[in-house]
Amino acid sequence: MNRMRIGTLCVRGAEDKNNTTGAISVPVYQSATFAHPGVGQSTGYDYSRLQNPTREALENLVAALEGGDDAMAFATGMAAMATLCELFAPGDGILASGDLYGGSVRLFDNVIGRHGIAVDYLDTGDAENVRGRIRENTKAIFVETPTNPTMLVTDVAAISAICKERGLLLIVDNTFLTPIYQRPIELGADVVLHSGTKYLGGHNDTLAGFLVTANAELSERLRFLYKTVGACLAPWDSFLILRGIKTLAIRMERITENARRIAAWLEAQNDVEAVMYPGESGVISFRVNSAETARKILGNVKTILYAESLGGVESLITYPILQTHADVPAETREALGIDERLLRLSVGIEAADDLVADLKAALHEI
């Protein structure tokens, strides 16, 4: 399995271990519990919070895509984050990228902060700065790259070298680049987090989250928390994410092609002052010349939908200040440049000409 190239792995990597029919897609095992063949015996499945054959096929596939030891599928990305945070105890400190997904900041500041775990934000793109901020109680570094929405990039291998030297856990949120463009475990990360709702699922129809672990010791600790907390992905949703992953490689190819075209078009517009695009994947942030221009675009787009989220086949545009980053403290937002002129576009797989025409019409109110 692992020797397949990633494009093939997406299509063929999912395996139903119990397949006796030759079915080429993994069935939905819509069962909460499993009968035991005899006293003290198990089929390998006991209760679906612990394991379910559909979810298991998905988890094995995601582990293979990320080059991990194990993967756990959660109901949402935030459920994966919250379970991961159970690794930490009162008094522990975490260093995190300064421009994280808004929900991650809300969890860190308003939920786990109350349990005595302190999260400090910094630019993880500057490895020396990271080294200088490590304290005695620092247990982990949490990296999102590129960040959302301002697209700051972190060198995962450079941060990993520091983590190894200081005995810290390196956690990477790989939602934006996906294993097609970045495999953090190969770069030295210990845990990879995904909002499977985004590119892995890819169709804006299912919520999901993943934790992928680099070694057996971490897998065992997180599996224990996983079955105990119970925020697991349902069999039907597991099936939908499995189906989504079949086209991951080709979607990413098309999305990147479209996004490069649109980023170049945006760069050439007088009303657009800055374009933030890391060159791969489909999220483009851009700053326009006024709040009115931003509102005009949001109000006028038609092919592109004005909606939160990203990573699906449909192109979506959001207003971070009012949506994804509304709960980020105002001073943090200002420092990061998340203002009323900043828009975030998630490019889908539509014809690029239609997307450019839609933006052009919205900007000029044609």
Ligand SMILES: *Cc1c(COP(=O)(O)O)cnc(C)c1O
């Ligand atoms: C959406 C997102 C999350 C949260 O995932 P949900 O599936 O919405 O709970 C976490 N990190 C990043 C980078 C995201 O984009």
